Amino acid sequence: MKSSFADDVVDLLPNLRRYAFVLSRSLDVADDLVQQTCEKAFANRGSYARGTNLSAWLLRIMRNTWIDRVRRDRTRGESIDIADRPDAIFTDGARDTETHLMLGTVAHALQDLPEDQREIIVMICVEELSYKEAAATLGIPIGTVMSRLARARTNLASRLDLN
Amino acid sequence: MHEDKFTDDVLMAYADGELDAQTRRRVDDAIGRDAELAQRVALFVKTRALVAETLGTAKVSIPDDLEARVRQMAAAAEAEDAAGADVVPFAPRRAAGKGHAAQRFFLPIAASLALVAGGLLGYMAAGQPERAAGIEIAGLAGERIVEALNTSASGETVELGPEASFEAIATYRDGANALCREFEASAGGISHVAVACRDDEAWQLRFAASQVDAEGRFVPASSMEALDAFLDASGAGTPLSVDEERKALSGLR
Structure with missing residues (x-):
């Protein structure tokens, strides 16, 4: 039987790299994270329930991998806070346009948010997980998802002077 | 109101x-x-x-080598799925990433530790119908296996003879920088997963496990800890990309 699981994972690579970059703020670390996540995903593909949200399943693996990495890096006393330019991950080929400036402004504001706020805002607003899916992925109650997400968005709004 | x-x-x-x-x-x-x-x-x-x-809406680019590695994993997974119903769900804890070494990767098939290292490849080469247990051949004697280790790309299946096949799963370097290949080999309906590393101009079998126990019963996924321990202990790095693997293998000949 030909599995479409592999194709689906490959199709989600841009989403994975984007989320990895939001978490790590470093392209090198992001690419490592994507690779480790895919290794784990393929090794554990038997535990993925078909019909459920593959993106949420992959993000959960990536998040666990990231937490593990941060814990180890801290143990080793290494700094992981090497922030690349927030828009470094995007290639839009139009560096001088207004679109690019706006993109850069929002991306900068987003990358300035605390990690827990960055990740939830991307999970919900970009990856389009439901509150329930995000709660399961992060292992927190829905109420916490909502309060954290609301805080993230009001923070972002004030950084962008939207209020 | x-x-x-x-x-x-x-x-x-x-x-x-x-x-x-x-x-x-x-x-x-x-x-x-x-x-x-x-x-x-x-x-x-x-x-x-x-x-x-x-x-x-921004287009996120994927570096070529990253995509190549993931496609390699995908191809290996699909080949494995196509090979039979031997894939069993791993316990979710394996995905939790707790306490794993930085450079670890997971063997993609479930296996139970059942073979004495050294036995498998001689058995494979001889094409004997008996179960592997009890075969006493040290090292990698089978020329066709050696040839497959030297030449076949990961994800590629090589027929070794009637009811015998070889498939490289991944290539990596261990903690001592030795070139290692994880592969799956089957003969007489019994499937094995093994790791061989280059040492002194020859392949040495470092790890082998079969999916049947001594009584011939199918044993899924019971020895992942042993495989994990092996990979951790040997400092297994992440799999090489398609290009890196090709380059490494071409250096063997």
């Missing part, structure tokens, strides 16, 4: 379409009367749209 007080959480859930019908109607009513409340909702609509537009 009763004036509801709505928190940011509820207004945001309204903007995100996450409210139940009853609460949604209450918010509908309230924002029709209260411009400030409507503006607050608009703030949540706007932040979502901005973030989605910023990150969602």
Whole structure:
């Protein structure tokens, strides 16, 4: 039987790299994270329930991998806070346009948010997980998802002077 | 009418379409009367749209080598799935990433530790129908296996003879920088997973496991800890990319 699981994972690579970059703020670390996540995903593909949200399943693996990495890096006393330019991950080929400036402004504001706020805002607003899916992925109650997400968005709004 | 007080959480859930019908109607009513409340909702609509537009429409590029590695994993997984129903669900804890070494990777098939290292490849080469247990051949004697280790790309299946096949799963370097290949080999209906590493101009079998126990019963996924321990202990690195593997293998000949 030909599995479409592999194709689906490959199709989600841009989403994975984007989320990895939001978490790590470093392209090198992001690419490592994507690779480790895919290794784990393929090794554990038997535990993925078909019909459920593959993106949420992959993000959960990536998040666990990231937490593990941060814990180890801290143990080793290494700094992981090497922030690349927030828009470094995007290639839009139009560096001088207004679109690019706006993109850069929002991306900068987003990358300035605390990690827990960055990740939830991307999970919900970009990856389009439901509150329930995000709660399961992060292992927190829905109420916490909502309060954290609301805080993230009001923070972002004030950084962008939207209020 | 009763004036509801709505928190940011509820207004945001309204903007995100996450409210139940009853609460949604209450918010509908309230924002029709209260411009400030409507503006607050608009703030949540706007932040979502901005973030989605910023990150969602931008084209995220994927470096070629990263994509190649993932496609290699995908090909290995598909080949393995196509090879039979031997794939069993791993315990979710394997995905939790707790206490794993930095450079670890997972063997993609379930196996139980059942073979004495050194036995498998001689058995394979001889093409004997008996079960592997009890075969006493040290090292890698089978020329065809050696040839397959030297030449076949990961994900590629090589027929070794009637009912015998070889498939390289991944190539990596261990903690001592030795070139290692994880592969699957089957003969007489018994499937094995093994790791061989280059040492003194020859392949040495470092790890082998079969999916049957001494009594010939199928044993899925019972020895992942042993495989994990092996990979951890040997300092297994992440799999080489297609290009890196090709380069490493061409250096063997």
